[in-house]
Amino acid sequence: MIIRKLSRFRLETVLFQNHRKYSNRNVLKLRERGLIEDLFPNTPVAVHEAIDLLVGKPQTVYAGFDPTAESLHIGNLLIICSLIHWQRAGHFPIALLGGATAQIGDPSGKTKDRDEAALYILEENTDGIKRNIQTVFANHEKYFWEKKAKAERLQPLQIVNNSKWYESMNVVDFIGHVGRQFRMGTMLRRESVQTRLDSEVGMSFTEFTYQIFQAYDWLHLYRKYNCRFQIGGSDQMGNIVSGHHLIDRFEKASVFGVTVPLVKTTHGDKLGKTAGNAVWLNPKMSSPFEMYQHFTRTTDNDVEILLKCFTFNSDAEIDAIVREHKNTPSKRTAQKKLAEDVTLLVHGEAGLKSALEATEALYSGTIESLSRLSADDVTRIFKDATVKEIFLKPGITVLDLSLEIPCFKSQGDAIRKIEAGGLYLNHQRITNFNEIITPSIHILPNKLSLIRSGKKNYYIVKWIL
Numbered sequence: 001m002i003i004r005k006l007s008r009f010r011l012e013t014v015l016f017q018n019h020r021k022y023s024n025r026n027v028l029k030l031r032e033r034g035l036i037e038d039l040f041p042n043t044p045v046a047v048h049e050a051i052d053l054l055v056g057k058p059q060t061v062y063a064g065f066d067p068t069a070e071s072l073h074i075g076n077l078l079i080i081c082s083l084i085h086w087q088r089a090g091h092f093p094i095a096l097l098g099g100a101t102a103q104i105g106d107p108s109g110k111t112k113d114r115d116e117a118a119l120y121i122l123e124e125n126t127d128g129i130k131r132n133i134q135t136v137f138a139n140h141e142k143y144f145w146e147k148k149a150k151a152e153r154l155q156p157l158q159i160v161n162n163s164k165w166y167e168s169m170n171v172v173d174f175i176g177h178v179g180r181q182f183r184m185g186t187m188l189r190r191e192s193v194q195t196r197l198d199s200e201v202g203m204s205f206t207e208f209t210y211q212i213f214q215a216y217d218w219l220h221l222y223r224k225y226n227c228r229f230q231i232g233g234s235d236q237m238g239n240i241v242s243g244h245h246l247i248d249r250f251e252k253a254s255v256f257g258v259t260v261p262l263v264k265t266t267h268g269d270k271l272g273k274t275a276g277n278a279v280w281l282n283p284k285m286s287s288p289f290e291m292y293q294h295f296t297r298t299t300d301n302d303v304e305i306l307l308k309c310f311t312f313n314s315d316a317e318i319d320a321i322v323r324e325h326k327n328t329p330s331k332r333t334a335q336k337k338l339a340e341d342v343t344l345l346v347h348g349e350a351g352l353k354s355a356l357e358a359t360e361a362l363y364s365g366t367i368e369s370l371s372r373l374s375a376d377d378v379t380r381i382f383k384d385a386t387v388k389e390i391f392l393k394p395g396i397t398v399l400d401l402s403l404e405i406p407c408f409k410s411q412g413d414a415i416r417k418i419e420a421g422g423l424y425l426n427h428q429r430i431t432n433f434n435e436i437i438t439p440s441i442h443i444l445p446n447k448l449s450l451i452r453s454g455k456k457n458y459y460i461v462k463w464i465l
């Protein structure tokens, strides 16, 4: 997983080449950690104004999430981590659930219109992503704030749903009053619109209007909570600029958009629902073990930036972790720390424990570690394994079992390979093909046996006793 290389732009100049002293509330410093890709507007005057606001008093900041799936994923987690960084710096975070905007469909980065989802599905999805957000904020406070004996209270997270204000909105008022502030030319020039107009499938009028809805959300939050900052992935810049424009038209107020770099796969695709490569925050959709494994596979090149983006360790702590890692890269200290912190943030202590136990079961090769796992965990960890239900007939031998699965081409092949040491039952090599399967020896307490033939062909046998 990589995060897009940051472009150099004026914000950098303003932030780092003048020698003003800023307090901790200046979250634009997060650019140094790689958590900010761009600021809008980003003229030197605007950047100074943003910093003065941030340093002057706690500000309200929001980020929106459309409930287009049952769960958020680790791409969205980066946005949540950004909101948390703002909260740690003393600001007021708002997470907006797009109950209404999900019915419109954001065209940003999409090659075709979203399918219209039934309202009850959107409501279920909204509950799911609300739980994700609450869980991550609560875990952060418990494991990464209070545990560091921070005396100050964090400003509370506020969760709002934009269906609340659109429910009572009159369509004629909306188009007549809000829609009038937008020029067709500007709307048509947005990248999200252009790409779609150039494509064969085109774009519906509904999705074309999306930017007006997101713009109005910000205006609403500005009016109600004095919310002057919006955070989004870098694909959100067009919508954010629309909101900036609308607030300027109606309120003449200075507001700022902050974009976060997109988390991408090693092939350069945005990690997310649409690309179908998501690692989900809901443990029923991606287990804590899968999340842990995902982050332990981070390359040496990416691990430092991901530690800076997804964890709350200080720069000095990250430097120390990376230094230790560079001394003995084979220990993968940095990857383990990253995986541990993210799993704890998303799944809490119990989730991290199950991920570590599952990792041990997979790599330590001991029966004890396998026995501690539930049947579900075993199936999940060895998810590429063939699962087979087999009736435990009295006297069934290792050879019978291997033929019933089947894990060898023929009886002769099975005998030869077992005798040569090519069969493992619950991580133990078995070379006697006539050995009789005995529950207390070969079957785990969860009524499963894990079989491996060759280097990496795994089979899970669910015994019918």
Ligand SMILES: Nc1ncnc2c1ncn2[C@@H]1O[C@H](COP(=O)(O)OP(=O)(O)OP(=O)(O)O)[C@@H](O)[C@H]1O
Binding pocket: 063, 064, 065, 066, 067, 068, 074, 075, 076, 078, 079, 109, 231, 232, 233, 234, 235, 236, 260, 261, 262, 263, 264, 270, 271, 272, 273, 274, 275
């Ligand atoms: N891979 C990613 N990296 C960083 N931010 C992301 C990533 N994926 C989504 N986001 C951000 O999360 C916020 C909410 O995104 P949302 O859930 O509405 O759609 P999405 O996850 O982008 O959908 P899809 O994966 O279908 O493109 C937006 O600010 C979006 O830019």
Ligand SMILES: N[C@@H](Cc1ccc(O)cc1)C(=O)O
Binding pocket: 063, 064, 065, 066, 096, 098, 101, 106, 162, 213, 214, 215, 217, 218, 232, 236, 239
């Ligand atoms: N448009 C954002 C979600 C969002 C919805 C409403 C908002 O006001 C802000 C953001 C996305 O699809 O990623």
